[in-house]
Amino acid sequence: METNxxxxxxAIRSAFLDKGTxxxxxxxxxxxxxIIFLFAETIETKPLxxxxxxxxxxxxxxxxxxxxxxxNFNNIFENINKHMNLYNNYNKLKVENDExxxxxxxxxxxxxxxxxxxxxxxxxxxxxxxxxxARIMLDKQSPxxxxxxxxxxxxxxxxxxxxxxxxxxxxGRIVDVNFFSSRILLVADLNSKIPVISEPSAHHAILTGHGxxxxxxxxxxxxxxxxDGDKVYTSGKEGIFSPGIPVGIxxxxxxxxxxxxxxxxxxxxxxxxxxxxxxxxx
Amino acid sequence: MTYNYKQxxxxxxxxxxxxxxxxxxxxxxxxIGLKYFSINIHYILVYYWVLxxxxxxxxxxxxxxxxxSDVVFGLPLGINALSLLVIAGTAAYIRVVTVRVTLxxxxxxxxxxxxxxxxxxxxxxxxxxxxxDYLFLLKNSVFTFIFYPILWAIFSLIxxxxxx
Numbered sequence: 001m002e003t004n005x006x007x008x009x010x011a012i013r014s015a016f017l018d019k020g021t022x023x024x025x026x027x028x029x030x031x032x033x034x035i036i037f038l039f040a041e042t043i044e045t046k047p048l049x050x051x052x053x054x055x056x057x058x059x060x061x062x063x064x065x066x067x068x069x070x071x072n073f074n075n076i077f078e079n080i081n082k083h084m085n086l087y088n089n090y091n092k093l094k095v096e097n098d099e100x101x102x103x104x105x106x107x108x109x110x111x112x113x114x115x116x117x118x119x120x121x122x123x124x125x126x127x128x129x130x131x132x133x134a135r136i137m138l139d140k141q142s143p144x145x146x147x148x149x150x151x152x153x154x155x156x157x158x159x160x161x162x163x164x165x166x167x168x169x170x171x172g173r174i175v176d177v178n179f180f181s182s183r184i185l186l187v188a189d190l191n192s193k194i195p196v197i198s199e200p201s202a203h204h205a206i207l208t209g210h211g212x213x214x215x216x217x218x219x220x221x222x223x224x225x226x227x228d229g230d231k232v233y234t235s236g237k238e239g240i241f242s243p244g245i246p247v248g249i250x251x252x253x254x255x256x257x258x259x260x261x262x263x264x265x266x267x268x269x270x271x272x273x274x275x276x277x278x279x280x281x282x
Numbered sequence: 283m284t285y286n287y288k289q290x291x292x293x294x295x296x297x298x299x300x301x302x303x304x305x306x307x308x309x310x311x312x313x314i315g316l317k318y319f320s321i322n323i324h325y326i327l328v329y330y331w332v333l334x335x336x337x338x339x340x341x342x343x344x345x346x347x348x349x350x351s352d353v354v355f356g357l358p359l360g361i362n363a364l365s366l367l368v369i370a371g372t373a374a375y376i377r378v379v380t381v382r383v384t385l386x387x388x389x390x391x392x393x394x395x396x397x398x399x400x401x402x403x404x405x406x407x408x409x410x411x412x413x414x415d416y417l418f419l420l421k422n423s424v425f426t427f428i429f430y431p432i433l434w435a436i437f438s439l440i441x442x443x444x445x446x
Contacts, residue, residue: 007379011375011378011379012375014374014378015371015374015375015377015378016371016374016375023336023337023340023341023342024340024342025340025341025342025345026341027341027367027370027371027374030341030342030344030345030363030367031364031367031368031371033345033363034345034348034360034363034364034367035360035364036360037349037359037360037363038358038359038360038361038364038406038410040359040360041358041359041360041410052359055349055353055359056353059308059349059350059353059354060353060354062308062350063308063309063310063350063354066305066308066309067308067309067310070309138310138354140309140310140354140355145355145356145357145412147356175356176356183356190412190413190414190415191412191413211415211418
């Protein structure tokens with residue numbers, strides 16, 4: 001029995017403490033180093049933040065270079081697919097175009113009516129002019145984090161918590177800022193919780209991401225009257241994001257309130273970062 | 283010193299595990315997600331080479347590759363590095379205590395390696411306040427285990443090429 005225990009100890013020592021052939025570090029040292037890295041992540045000091053930013057910026061650039069051949073291959077594959085579906089798409093677009101033509105006159109009238117009503121209630125229409133554009137550098141989807149990397153960071157005054165839009169639609173918020181890059185946490189991520197308001201039912205709720213599954217509205221009042229097709233906007237509660245940024249449309253299936261986003265998160269190339277939060281800070 | 287074709291081929295196949303390790307970390311392919319399942323090829327790669335030919339994959343490189351994966355996936359630095367080192371540690375231990383190398387031995391001993399590594403992964407994510415999709419983690423572990431023999435066969439082929 002004692003020999004067995006001794007053997008086990010020798011095997012563990014040999015595996016974790018001894019340096020093998022051509023090994024510069026023992027496993028034990030590297031495991032300790034990893035744990036130190038993990039703890040260091042919780043410490044927020046300027047030198048550590050600079051070091052983290054430098055490491056991340058460098059790795060993002062490396063990742064960008066390595067993924068170029070794959071991106072090109074995907075583009076070729078997509079182009080071939082597009083050519084194959086050309087005729088079907090043409091027919092679909094023709095029908096869509098006819099429908100849109102009919103809707104144009106309707107929307108012109110609604111816009112006019114909307115402007116008149118806003119004037120009537122003397123609402124100050126806040127414009128989203130304080131936007132800065134960025135390009136998506138990397139879109140490596142991790143199973144634990146639905147995020148995107150953009151090519152601007154603290155060099156363009158980006159800060160954590162800022163809202164990120166695809167056109168005018170809300171898609172996520174900044175969670176990590178480096179010198180020349182930032183990470184966007186998409187609304188679909190498990191960790192994403194956004195205060196929103198539904199229109200026209202006017203209920204406040206929290207929009208929660210579920211990874212690959214559809215987003216859901218949580219903390220709705222019990223007797224809510226949300227209907228299929230209601231629009232969802234950021235509520236601006238807690239002052240985190242500007243109010244009224246379009247997010248998505250409500251879909252009710254088997255009494256479960258889900259939200260379908262206005263933007264397709266897999267098809268984004270450029271985004272706008274809303275600097276309004278920054279202005280508020282100043 | 284001139285290199286002939288055989289030497290270049292030998293060097294290439296010897297470096298292939300290392301190149302693969304860094305390629306999958308930088309390209310964000312550590313976890314291949316298909317429609318109904320996903321496989322963690324990073325774990326299989328590290329486990330196989332540390333078990334069969336440790337000189338091909340230095341522990342330092344495994345650590346670095348884990349750090350790169352953490353950055354690419356947006357996880358706190360150290361999570362992937364730690365779980366990969368746990369896999370490497372288990373493989374090193376199995377290498378010390380086993381004499382015969384067979385697929386079945388490798389495959390069965392991969393179970394504790396996977397369990398310990400995923401437990402460390404889960405704990406690190408949990409204490410870093412990251413939401414964890416438990417079902418995904420479970421499915422990923424099961425399918426990584428199921429697909430081990432396929433990658434084992436491919437890596438064995440590469441290993442034979444470095445020896446021949």
